[in-house]
Amino acid sequence: MRVSVIDDACHGHQMCAIAAPEVFGSDELGNAIVLIDGDIPAELQAKTRRAESNCPERAIVITD
Amino acid sequence: MTEVRKPVEDLLTDYDIFEPEFVKDPYPSFSEIRESKCPIARTERYEGSWLPTRYEDVVAIAQEYETFTSRGILVVPPFPGQGEGAYGGVTAPPITSDPPDHHWHRRLILPVFSPQSVAKFEQGTRDLCNALIDEVIDKGTADAAADYAQHIPVRVIATLLGVPLEMESDFTAWVRAALENIMDAEGRKWARKNIIEFFLAQVEDRKQNPREDDFITELMNTEVEGKVVPIEYVLGVCNLMLVAGVDTTWSAIGSCMWHMAQHPEHRKQLRENPNLWPTAIEELLRMYAPVTMARIVDHDIEFQGCPMKAGDRVLMAFPAANRDPRQFENPDEVILDREHNRHVAFGSGIHRCAGSNLARLEVRVALQTWLERIPEFELVDKTDVTWAGGQVHGPRKCLVKF
Numbered sequence: 001m002r003v004s005v006i007d008d009a010c011h012g013h014q015m016c017a018i019a020a021p022e023v024f025g026s027d028e029l030g031n032a033i034v035l036i037d038g039d040i041p042a043e044l045q046a047k048t049r050r051a052e053s054n055c056p057e058r059a060i061v062i063t064d
Numbered sequence: 065m066t067e068v069r070k071p072v073e074d075l076l077t078d079y080d081i082f083e084p085e086f087v088k089d090p091y092p093s094f095s096e097i098r099e100s101k102c103p104i105a106r107t108e109r110y111e112g113s114w115l116p117t118r119y120e121d122v123v124a125i126a127q128e129y130e131t132f133t134s135r136g137i138l139v140v141p142p143f144p145g146q147g148e149g150a151y152g153g154v155t156a157p158p159i160t161s162d163p164p165d166h167h168w169h170r171r172l173i174l175p176v177f178s179p180q181s182v183a184k185f186e187q188g189t190r191d192l193c194n195a196l197i198d199e200v201i202d203k204g205t206a207d208a209a210a211d212y213a214q215h216i217p218v219r220v221i222a223t224l225l226g227v228p229l230e231m232e233s234d235f236t237a238w239v240r241a242a243l244e245n246i247m248d249a250e251g252r253k254w255a256r257k258n259i260i261e262f263f264l265a266q267v268e269d270r271k272q273n274p275r276e277d278d279f280i281t282e283l284m285n286t287e288v289e290g291k292v293v294p295i296e297y298v299l300g301v302c303n304l305m306l307v308a309g310v311d312t313t314w315s316a317i318g319s320c321m322w323h324m325a326q327h328p329e330h331r332k333q334l335r336e337n338p339n340l341w342p343t344a345i346e347e348l349l350r351m352y353a354p355v356t357m358a359r360i361v362d363h364d365i366e367f368q369g370c371p372m373k374a375g376d377r378v379l380m381a382f383p384a385a386n387r388d389p390r391q392f393e394n395p396d397e398v399i400l401d402r403e404h405n406r407h408v409a410f411g412s413g414i415h416r417c418a419g420s421n422l423a424r425l426e427v428r429v430a431l432q433t434w435l436e437r438i439p440e441f442e443l444v445d446k447t448d449v450t451w452a453g454g455q456v457h458g459p460r461k462c463l464v465k466f
């Protein structure tokens with residue numbers, strides 16, 4: 001599983017970081033950044049999906 | 065508000081957001097409209113407005129900033145003469161700005177509100193909450209709204225802005241006039257005058273006595289494309305910080321306190337599983353979203369079958385969107401560990417609340433501190449709670465005993 005954030009769509013709700021703080025962080029403007037390069041480890045995949053389903057802007061893209 | 069209120073004949077064509085029952089509990093009306101054949105209601109009251117109630121529609125309107133502009137964001141029309149005279153050009157950027165200016169208006173303030181930046185307010189907020197609890201803890205009773213919630217955001221914002229905390233009661237009075245008793249146009253005018261004069265004096269003072277590490281000073285010195293920002297921008301941002309950061313967060317804290325007073329099972333759940341706090345706060349914000357914003361239609365358009373005209377006001381009922389069963393399972397139930405929660409209490413799109421990380425922190429610390437010191441409490445009288453509504457919804461009197 002890989003994950004990315006569509007920068008233009010992200011408006012900094014930080015719901016992703018609340019759901020999966022190991023996977024998502026924030027830049028100095030409060031917009032999301034992905035903290036993990038490459039594959040999301042198995043133990044964080046459920047949390048990552050949860051983050052996706054909590055983003056009000058649908059800015060998170062998961063590719064399996 | 066002394067005139068006799070015309071009774072509402074039909075919610076779909078004549079809703080009244082200031083009708084006392086609606087102010088107290090707008091949710092039954094929202095669902096009646098949402099589930100009707102016409103989920104975007106219309107009223108001619110207060111110079112007319114539209115009221116979308118479905119999640120999908122509210123979010124679509126928030127995203128379409130070219131059609132639905134932020135020229136007017138209050139749920140009522142501007143007061144006569146607003147925008148005239150010296151400093152008449154002071155608005156409330158970025159909330160009142162449209163692109164392209166909105167971009168830099170917002171960008172300049174975002175760094176102050178990133179999760180990293182607001183973390184430094186946590187200890188101060190906790191100390192403040194503890195001091196407020198010290199005042200009431202031996203009495204066995206308190207007004208969770210007026211003795212507690214009301215005092216927290218205003219002091220946090222005053223600290224952030226670097227303005228005198230002793231003026232708390234003035235700030236609160238101005239904010240209530242600007243956002244809460246908004247039927248009273250004279251009151252809004254009075255608040256605006258006071259707020260602008262106050263911040264003008266603060267700016268002058270900083271010119272005479274420069275300060276280090278100070279929000280207003282940094283704002284005054286900011287350059288955009290080689291020029292320092294205009295004074296109207298500085299005053300406008302300060303105006304917005306005060307107005308947007310106080311009533312909203314206080315209402316959210318108040319509603320959460322009102323909820324916790326009635327739900328011992330949720331107090332217990334949080335005590336047993338403190339990791340739940342961040343998710344729980346989002347769920348409470350979904351359930352008790354305090355803020356409704358407006359938009360002004362730019363050009364004639366048919367939106368979901370509604371013939372909207374240029375200049376029409378549209379109320380973005382985020383509280384209604386947050387209870388749409390199409391988006392949320394069991395929407396009227398608080399589920400502290402709700403799995404899927406794309407709530408829009410903070411709005412959606414380019415204007416989404418810039419202060420949300422601070423707001424969340426304040427709500428969480430206020431609840432945590434209270435529950436640590438007063439783990440068991442209940443409402444004195446369920447029927448004796450009073451509410452503010454319209455633009456901002458939350459309890460104003462909420463007696464609890466412990």
Ligand code: HEM
Nearest residue numbers: 158159170308309312313316357410411415417418419423
């Ligand atoms: C629970 C508390 C709060 C709620 C529910 C809330 C809600 C909102 C909403 C719904 C908007 C969107 C406005 C629109 O679409 O027109 C907004 C914008 C804004 N809020 Fe908040 N707010 C809260 C607390 C705060 C705080 C504490 C601050 C900071 C001092 C703040 C600063 C702002 C700013 C600057 C904007 C304008 C952003 C823009 O237009 O780009 N808010 N807020």
Ligand code: SF4
Nearest residue numbers: 010011013014016055
């Ligand atoms: S929840 Fe969505 S919009 Fe919010 S910060 Fe994360 S990616 Fe961005």
